[in-house]
Amino acid sequence: MSTVGEHGTAVRTQSCPECGEAVPMDARFGAWCDACDWNVDSAATKPGPGRIEALRRRLAQRHGQELLEEMREDTGARPRRDTSSLLAHIIALAVHGFTLALAVVGVLLVVLGWSTVSQPVVGTLLLLLAIGLRPRFAKLPDYGTVLHRPDAPRLFALIDEVAAAVGTTGVHTVVIGPQANASVGTFGVRQRRVLHLGLGLWEILTPQERVALLGHELGHYANGDLRHAKIVGTALSSLSLWCYVLAPTRSPSFLERVANALMSVPRGLAHGLLVLLDHVTLRASQRAEYLADRAASAAASTTAVTALMDRLLVCDTVDTELRRESVTAQTGIGGTKSRGEAWQGLWERLAAHIASVPEREFERLRRAGALRGHSVDSTHPPTHLRRRLVVEGEDLPARVRVDDLTAAAIAAELADPRNRLARTVIRDYAG
Numbered sequence: 001m002s003t004v005g006e007h008g009t010a011v012r013t014q015s016c017p018e019c020g021e022a023v024p025m026d027a028r029f030g031a032w033c034d035a036c037d038w039n040v041d042s043a044a045t046k047p048g049p050g051r052i053e054a055l056r057r058r059l060a061q062r063h064g065q066e067l068l069e070e071m072r073e074d075t076g077a078r079p080r081r082d083t084s085s086l087l088a089h090i091i092a093l094a095v096h097g098f099t100l101a102l103a104v105v106g107v108l109l110v111v112l113g114w115s116t117v118s119q120p121v122v123g124t125l126l127l128l129l130a131i132g133l134r135p136r137f138a139k140l141p142d143y144g145t146v147l148h149r150p151d152a153p154r155l156f157a158l159i160d161e162v163a164a165a166v167g168t169t170g171v172h173t174v175v176i177g178p179q180a181n182a183s184v185g186t187f188g189v190r191q192r193r194v195l196h197l198g199l200g201l202w203e204i205l206t207p208q209e210r211v212a213l214l215g216h217e218l219g220h221y222a223n224g225d226l227r228h229a230k231i232v233g234t235a236l237s238s239l240s241l242w243c244y245v246l247a248p249t250r251s252p253s254f255l256e257r258v259a260n261a262l263m264s265v266p267r268g269l270a271h272g273l274l275v276l277l278d279h280v281t282l283r284a285s286q287r288a289e290y291l292a293d294r295a296a297s298a299a300a301s302t303t304a305v306t307a308l309m310d311r312l313l314v315c316d317t318v319d320t321e322l323r324r325e326s327v328t329a330q331t332g333i334g335g336t337k338s339r340g341e342a343w344q345g346l347w348e349r350l351a352a353h354i355a356s357v358p359e360r361e362f363e364r365l366r367r368a369g370a371l372r373g374h375s376v377d378s379t380h381p382p383t384h385l386r387r388r389l390v391v392e393g394e395d396l397p398a399r400v401r402v403d404d405l406t407a408a409a410i411a412a413e414l415a416d417p418r419n420r421l422a423r424t425v426i427r428d429y430a431g
């Protein structure tokens, strides 16, 4: 069977096994049916049979839908400090307050109970516990290439410009890695800002889509998400540690059984707080993603952010493609380049590969996302919903534009990390 395709060329088709409609055959991406969604998500994991799991999925679905409706009505650009966000802060501060109290009691026992034997011992134990539970400052990662302003002045200037457009300031450091992602964070006692840029994503974007990506990431600073994430995130890790410390001993002796019983109340409390804190922050972090998309639209234009959303859909394809390049180079099967030079032009080949993904495949990925719905524990809303909210919003023009000269200058600044990371991908990704 064949029909005439978009460009007037004959497209081979098969008929859909579900509804009989003509379905274009595609050797690269597999066939699927746009009439009945047959094979739209061939890799989908079927939901488990558990009732609890099914309930969690239904709840996640409902909360996701509610949040989307809420975001549609509230078109403001700043995060609302609602009850769940307030509750998250109260729990987090209580957790940190408890750690602080342990430290204070520990010091008092050591200092004031010096004449006794037991009090300094207990005091020291409490102090050690408090030290173990303390909130920690993140460090710069030891992977990837760390760039400072003098290493890439044009890139930093672009970041400054986008930051100003979303209402914040730039970053202290940029860390370039090979993955298909990007994120922002802080490091050190002085809480300096760091932007992580994965070339797997950066290299498949147009200059304006890169502005959109920067707008989204810097939008997280502008909206204060990280400060929020910091207090709550460290409390989450303290609580996880509590749950671990208080976990009951397996196959206990008589005394351990007594200890297990005594610990059941604090254990239940720590576990309950962990579940609650996790639940109330999930919504805030999903809302933060929608708001960061809004900030990105204001900086880079609605069109650029919509295009960025489509690129985010193919991030899995990027990983597969990089692994394929690595395997080809190491086995020598199907490659035209020798192993030593396979890294050359890697990023260009990746960009060309992604650019050749047809619109029909993006449509399939959007539908697959819609079928999968809200995952239960994701900090990000599904990409197709983010895209929908961006498209439905006001059609904003770009406030920051990148001309060809700037794009070329930034590419030149990144030449060194690009080469180095291309070698890393070829060497490591096959494993």
Ligand SMILES: [Zn+2]
Binding pocket: 016, 017, 018, 019, 020, 021, 033, 034, 035, 036, 037, 038
């Ligand atoms: Zn069909």
Ligand SMILES: [Zn+2]
Binding pocket: 216, 217, 220, 288, 289, 292
């Ligand atoms: Zn984000």
